[in-house]
Amino acid sequence: MEVSDFGVEKLREATDAALEEAAARLREVLAELASRLRPFPAFLNMTSLQAVELDPPLRPTADRGCVVVLPGGEICQLDLSVMPGIQGIMDIDQVEEFRELELPPEEYIVYAVTAIRVLSEELARRGVH
Numbered sequence: 001m002e003v004s005d006f007g008v009e010k011l012r013e014a015t016d017a018a019l020e021e022a023a024a025r026l027r028e029v030l031a032e033l034a035s036r037l038r039p040f041p042a043f044l045n046m047t048s049l050q051a052v053e054l055d056p057p058l059r060p061t062a063d064r065g066c067v068v069v070l071p072g073g074e075i076c077q078l079d080l081s082v083m084p085g086i087q088g089i090m091d092i093d094q095v096e097e098f099r100e101l102e103l104p105p106e107e108y109i110v111y112a113v114t115a116i117r118v119l120s121e122e123l124a125r126r127g128v129h
Contacts (some may be wrong), residue, residue, distance in 0.1 A: 023108045026116070032073075033119045034069065041122060052122075053078075054100070069115040
């Protein structure tokens with residue numbers, strides 16, 4: 001059966017299935033790539049926080065704040081709060097909160113492709129093939 005034989009609803013279902021399949025495959029590739037990157041890069045040179053910020057060239061429709069990829073390949077929103085620490089020991093303290101994003105497949109694909117490119121570049125920079 002040819003695609004031209006499909007009705008509009010069948011084409012929409014086929015498109016949704018293809019997007020979900022592509023997102024699932026990219027999720028697997030991203031997890032594998034992230035697992036090869038040891039040590040995982042530090043976020044803003046903070047040794048206590050391992051994450052890579054994602055800045056996709058195609059802007060998603062919703063403002064998601066600071067979106068990062070984590071060492072397990074998860075794509076999350078990072079909320080980083082800085083507060084006064086114990087005086088004399090630490091002048092500031094930070095609290096990180098990662099919230100997994102519930103992204104539609106087409107938006108996940110944009111972030112995943114960006115993450116794969118960034119992590120691949122870091123692996124190449126380190127000489128890992």
